[in-house]
Amino acid sequence: METVKVKPHQCLGDLALQGKGSMQALFDFAVVNNCSITDDLVAGNTLLVPDIAVIDKRIFQQLRDAAVIPANGFTAADEAAMKGGIGYMGIQIDCRVS
């Protein structure tokens, strides 16, 4: 089975878009990799690509031609970094008690 390497900030939906041209492949990716559709992926990991045909050839080709790598992964850490504020602070991470 084909494999794909996860780039930083990519989520499973990005991989579905990049590999099969459509979000419709999201569940196929989740099933072959035995993970949840909302799991945070670790950059550098290798995931399996499901054995199905490209769903939307136009989008698949456009992304490929423009060498665009979709990366919309948004982890809890990213959220805290963007929003900031006391509600998103972690003790001993960005909230030092001295």
Add this chain to the structure above:
Amino acid sequence: MARTINEIQEDIIRQVKASHTLAPLNSTSKTAVWRMWTYIVAVSTWALENLFDQHKVEINTLINEKAPHSLRWYANKAKEFQYGSELLKDEDYYDNTGLTTEQVQERKIIAYSAVTEQSKGLRLKVARVVNGDLNALLPVQLAAFREYMSRIKDAGVNPLHIESKEPDSLKLTLHVYFNPLVLNANGYRLDGTSREQPVRTQVKEYLKNQPFNGTLVLAYLIDALQQVDGVVIPHITQAQARYGDLPYTPFDVKYNPDAGYLRIIDEDDLQIFYLPQSVIK
């Protein structure tokens, strides 16, 4: 079965258009905010529908695994056997992590299995495929398979006879009334499109295509021979079969192969006499 994102979105848009209170949402732009929202909702619904599907699959698997072991369970379990793999401890399945699908398929050597109930215990017949045809398991493979079955079988199923035998041998004598415009007196095609005798090939193909542990019915074989171009009347004058070292026994109507399948082992076992016959109107 989950609908596609497009189907769901079209459904939502149809509802929006039908609604009087939502009439102000009339922008035809493909990227109109309201249309984007329908897409977002459609994707969420689609995800949920897919989750339901996955859930159903998981529950079905659980139910099937819990079901009492039927004859079909034994037959299916036999096909799951992987030559060269170790079973998980106290389980009846393998851990295939690290193996590719191809490697797993390569290890699954048993292509056909059939289970019959006997007055005492069960009888399990298996066969593998070698060069496109059925064949018996090698002794070393059979030993591994016996160990596998003895580990996973239900307690009390005793004895569990496991067999993988050479095919039963079939002897046939045929009188074929042929159309002299298509075939010659030796059974070969006049136009030379095939080097084999079509009738001989058809008999062998028919035996090959029989279901595993299926019954050979001579009337069905005749029907198959009737399909051969140039054959006017196929007539079976004698049919004999044997298994193991037993002598050949003739049969008139049908034969249930002991090994689960039967073959013409020696070319001379299939005797065909060709008699010219013009087409009967």
